[in-house]
Amino acid sequence: QVPLVESGGGLVQTGGSLRLSCADSGRTFSNYRMGWFRQAPGKEREFVAAINSRDLRTVYTGSVKGRFTLSRDNTKNTMYIQMNSLNPEDTAVYYCAATMGVNWASGRTSAYEYWGQGTQVTVSS
Numbered sequence: 875q876v877p878l879v880e881s882g883g884g885l886v887q888t889g890g891s892l893r894l895s896c897a898d899s900g901r902t903f904s905n906y907r908m909g910w911f912r913q914a915p916g917k918e919r920e921f922v923a924a925i926n927s928r929d930l931r932t933v934y935t936g937s938v939k940g941r942f943t944l945s946r947d948n949t950k951n952t953m954y955i956q957m958n959s960l961n962p963e964d965t966a967v968y969y970c971a972a973t974m975g976v977n978w979a980s981g982r983t984s985a986y987e988y989w990g991q992g993t994q995v996t997v998s999s
Contacts, residue, residue: 883993896953896970903951907978912966921981960997967992
């Protein structure tokens with residue numbers, strides 16, 4: 875079991891910034907590849923970004939490249955995503971996820987075994 879808890883969501887104006895956190899209360903966080911996904915109302919859950927467990931390599935979906943920055947602190951069992959230049963299209967529930975699998979960078983939700991409950995991000999125009 876990998877209990878994941880997201881925090882940091884909220885309401886922000888277009889052009890604003892938020893930093894989301896994903897805390898893992900387990901003891902093996904450093905072994906997991908981590909990802910962020912988001913789901914807007916009426917849409918499927920989509921990949922946002924992911925980070926590898928050891929070499930910290932990151933991948934991003936095209937719409938957030940240059941605006942979002944993913945990082946992790948294995949000593950604190952926490953992953954972060956800094957989101958800048960937010961726009962209304964970024965409005966969604968953001969979920970963090972964890973996997974030990976090799977397909978962590980695939981962007982597929984099926985590649986991740988463990989999920990948090992989500993945190994709402996709303997960007998007003």
